[in-house]
Amino acid sequence: MDSLILGRYIPGNSVIHRLDPRSKLLAMFLFILVIFWANNLLTNLILLGFTLLAITLSGVKFSYFFKGVRPMVGLILFTTAFQLFFNRQGTPLFAWGWLQVTDTGLQQAGIVFMRFVLIIFFSTLLTLTTTPLSLSDAVESLLKPLKPLKVPVHEIGLMLSLSLRFVPTLMDDTTRIMNAQKARGVEFDEGGLVQRIKAIVPILIPLFASSFKRADALAIAMEARGYQGGDGRSKYRILNWKWQDSLVILMMMGLGALLFFLKKS
Template sequence: MFQNIIIGQYVPGNSVLHRLDPRAKLVAVFLLVLFVFFANDWISYGVLVTFTLTVILLSRVPLSFIYRGLRPILWLVLLTVLLHLLMTKEGAVVFTIGGFTVHEQGIINGVFLSIRLLTLVILTSLLTLTTTPIQVTDGLETLLSPLKRIGVPAHEIALMISIALRFIPTFMQETEKIMKAQMARGVDLTTGPIKERLNALLPLLIPLFMSAFKRAEDLALAMEARGYRGGEGRTKLRALTWKSRDTWLLIVVCAFGVGLFLLRA
């Protein structure tokens, strides 16, 4: 399951999204995360889904790859739908099962929130799927550079965020490896009471933390051996270049947000 995590992974390619400036993509994703909450009816959610599918096609990332990446959160989506079905008591009664009454508004709220959650995950994941960690670091540092005037360490913050994104899939793979090793030794992580399953997680967490600290130490030593001393005086091998397509990206995203707002019921 953990090998399907798509957040933090990069898929090499030469699509339109791959060629965009990372600064434009970062700003666009930030705006899209806000615009997603403008949708509140079937028409606006239909436009949101259409826009998301279009972005996926433009990225040329295989749909099967994105689907495998979404599978780990489908349980969360299903839980969200069930909670709305059981707790929302507005609208006409659709059906009754085992003493629980399902109302029309509960179904609508569950579907809408599921679409919103999946859309947020897909749009934010496409940022890392089409942008290398180095580009993410450079883009974040450039966007945060005005804050240097008030003492904010823009380079260090950008570096920490990019390293965190880079190591998400690595730690997920490490977690799965440790789980399989513990299960091979007889540890049951999938059945039994909740208390026993939580206790069984202790043998998983300890080696995972040890591995995380070891990787952090190795990374720090490697950076120090290469003369890393922070962002002051550093030069870049590839300078970021803002082009007309990056401006058009922000125009399209802003137009999309305005359209969603006007479609609100």
């Protein structure tokens, strides 16, 4: 559970930390968009270099980013293997029974692997350098044009903020409950699939009970402080868009144009 770093913030004063959370969120969306134009070795190397440069500028240790990839290793390997062994296009390089590896399948597997890793790295960079409250303020600010359409902009930002805030807490609760159950003799990594699923039940029940209790306490605390939604509320944290934020967006657009020009048709 310690490897899950979603919702965790690493304090710092780097260039990435000082950016407006709206620019970082927009850069994240643009990165996810342009990454699908990277369909050859050159474009993937450019994206990898850009991501490594952003990580270096953030001042955050690379070990945190590898921790972010670790929970997704199973999904990444499954998707990569599916592309590798079931893509029949191209020249066969290896065959063993019904399994076959082609040059096109190998290339597609490498591209899919890079896309997963780079998206996880970039999203991890966003959460590690941006506080959950700032991220929710950015979402609320970017969705503000939808407010005349009766979209609950403030409530969406509040839900995002609470979700990110309590992910580490839920993980800590899960670890605490697992340790307590292990002390009582419960084995989570032994037996067949059915036995392992049954062993999860002693974790889920107290975890749900603890979550509902915490949610009820949070609701009471908000009501006691007179919370009534976003109407008429002032802002303690004022977002300030600077020229560095505009430069980041222009850099992402330039990166997208470069990848579009260099991508294989």
